[in-house]
Amino acid sequence: MKINVVVIFGGCSSEHEISCMSAATIVKALDPERYTVRKVFITKEGLWRYYEGDIEHIDARAVSEQAPEAAILPGQKKAQLMVLRQDAWTALPMDIVIPVLHGKNGEDGTIQGLLEIARVPYVGCGVLASAASMDKLTTKRLVMPTGIRQARYVAVFAREFESMEAVLDRVEAALSYPVYVKPANAGSSVGVSKAEDRAALEQALHLAAEQDSRILVEETIVGREVECSVLGGETPKVSGVGEILAADTFYTYDAKYHNAESKTVIDPNLPAETVEEIRRAALTVFQAVNGYGLARVDFFVEAETGEVVFNEINTFPGFTSISMYPMLWKRQGYAVSDLVDELIEWGLRR
Secondary structure, eight states: OOEEEEEEEEOSSTTHHHHHHHHHHHHHHSOTTTEEEEEEEEOTTOOEEEEOSOTTSOOHHHHHHHSOBEEEOOSSSSOEEEEEETTEEEEEEOSEEEEEOOSTTTTSSHHHHHHHHHTOOBSSOOHHHHHHHHBHHHHHHHHGGGTOOBOOEEEEEGGGGGGHHHHHHHHHHHOOSSEEEEESBOSTTTTOEEESSHHHHHHHHHHHHTTOSEEEEEEOOOEEEEEEEEEESSSOEEEEEEEEEOSSSSOOHHHHHTOTTOEEEESOSOOHHHHHHHHHHHHHHHHHTTOOEEEEEEEEEETTTOOEEEEEEESSOOOSTTOHHHHHHHHTTOOHHHHHHHHHHHHHHO
């Protein structure tokens, strides 16, 4: 009997387009002999639509106007996907959900909470791990007891902007320029900027506040940007290490997805002991946030000292053609189809 898989993608976050690209990769990887695949597209306005077209060529406006409404109905003995056609709701079987949603309302525990209430298995981290990992300030606090080095930071809240001069003084007392300013909750480097002086810092704080009211100002770590992937549940596996060669001063949204000069290097030239330290740290961070299923853990290797510095964890990393997560596992012998099969198995097991 085929497994009924519902792929949810799109969403209201700033990473809507990346979600669609990732979902296209995953849908193509699902074996039609093994799975019945149903697709739910969430528009940027938050409307749920049952989508039956080509996932790689979505006309979002046409879908929102013409595709039938969709919903997951909690409170039933068995979870069902509800589709509205001609003023009548039809229930479709649903064995597991793949929430291919990056950023807010997808990677932050909210969709996971809905699926928990609906009692439907799903791929990826649970409510706690998703929410904690999405919030960079909370992640730092959870990782701190592990002893893994992190960039020094100052937490700033938008409510403090009325006393902006005091905020700027506090940051300058703790950190030296240049600094990086990040929304606590955002993905794909949206709202992140580098500040070289006081005026730029104030501007960066306002930019970050457009994404979240909780903001991190971090010291600059000069070094190589590296990433490591984790896969599994109670006894997760860790991939090798990949390196990001950003085309910009840092790995911005445009550098990630729109600049051909940005490159990802699988198996970069790093000392063997550094690679093993990164792999150990990735697993430690994954377990510190109570991760499950998958995550990509990002680090710096500091140029001057060679020390490994934890940056952040992504609980549903990109699955695009240039995304590090599937590329790292491909290096380990996993085709994308194998990877998706295993992620579904872990979701069903939970």
